[in-house]
Amino acid sequence: MxxxxxxxxxxxxxKILIINGRPICKECKAFLEHPPDKDKIKRELEEIITNIDKAIVAYSGGKDSTVALYLARKEYNLDVEAVMVNHGFMAPAAIENAKKVADYLNVKLTIIEKDYSDIFREALLKAKSPCRKCSKRTMEILRKYALRHGYKYIITGHEIPFGHHPYMLMSGGVIQVRLLSLMTEEERMRILEKLPFKLPELPGYTSNCLILGPALERFWEKHGYSFEHRRIAALVRYGLLDKEKALKKVERPRVPREQKEYVYKKLGLEHLL
Ligand SMILES: [Zn+2]
Known part of the structure; x- marks a missing residue:
């Protein structure tokens, strides 16, 4: 292979191509042809931050949005509100982390309870990834919240910029800012060490979601690889994660029995267990 x-x-x-005798995937080919100007992205990020008066931090209680909240508050001294959308399957440890960190940073935490069972049930039934639909719905809820409460900016914990820019304009004039653009996994971990944050042990590349593990497992059974593979490969391409660690993250997950039972029962899918 x-x-x-x-x-x-x-x-x-x-798709893997052979270029100058070396195997190169089509994403890396595009990346090499139009490499992102890392200095320019960082400059743009600094620039936009100076324009921000107040912002929402899209806070999942996971490790990356925790780092984003820390930077927004401590490094950039922004007036922020942490807003968490609980899709019904957040790990209790993540909610605990969110409360502790928000408290420690003296930031208001708002938790919006929603039910994403429809997305998760379909993903498990069809052995598909729920992630795109889930994050799309969450961003839409946050965008509406921002407009209702007079916020123009939503800060997120994504490390990969939007193409060549660290921000993106959403409808209604809301601007999404990826505050961790081009920040390595090591740099993020160093910040977490300063915070009252305990990294939960969950299957899949997540520190907050109970659905990811079971969904990855279903996908593995059907396709024989992880649906997170390309996303994690992008982190390697951008130099944010080393290959060895990345390969570990795309291995077949081991989902604890209790987690699996909890998820399937709550979704009314016991017959799949
Ligand atoms: Zn590649």
Whole structure:
């Protein structure tokens, strides 16, 4: 099986081309042809931050949005409100982390309770990834919240910028800012150490979601690889995560029995257990 010589993509997940005798995936080819100007992205990020008076931090209680909240508050001294959308399957440890960190940073935490069972049930039934639909719904809820409460900016904990920019304009004039653009996993971990944050042990590349593990497991059974593979390969391509760690993150997950039972029962899918 051909594997990209730059990232961790292989023939199972994307097209691999041979360029100058080396296997290169099509995402890495596009990246090499139009490489992002990292200094420019960082400059743009600094620039937009100076324009922000107050903002929402899209806070999931996971490790990346925790780092974003810390930076917004401590490094940039912004007036922020942490807003968490609980989709019904947040790990209790993540909610605990969120409350502790918000309290420690003296930030108002708002938790919006929603029910995403429809998305999760469909994902498990069809062995598909729920992530795109889930994050799209969450961003829409946050966008409406921002407009209702007079916020123009939503800060998120994504590390990969929007193409060549660290921000994106949403409808209604709300601007989404990826505050961790181009920040390495190591840098993020160093910040977490300063905070009252306990990294929960959950299957999949997550520190807050109970659905990811079971969904990855279903997908593995059907397709034989992780639906997070390309997303994690992108972190390697951008130099934010080393290959060895990335390959570990795309291994078949081991989902604890209790987590699986909890998720399937709550979704009325016991028959799939
Ligand atoms: Zn590649």
């Amino acid at each position: 051909l594997r990209c010589s730059l990232c961790i993509n292989d023939e199972r997940v994307t």
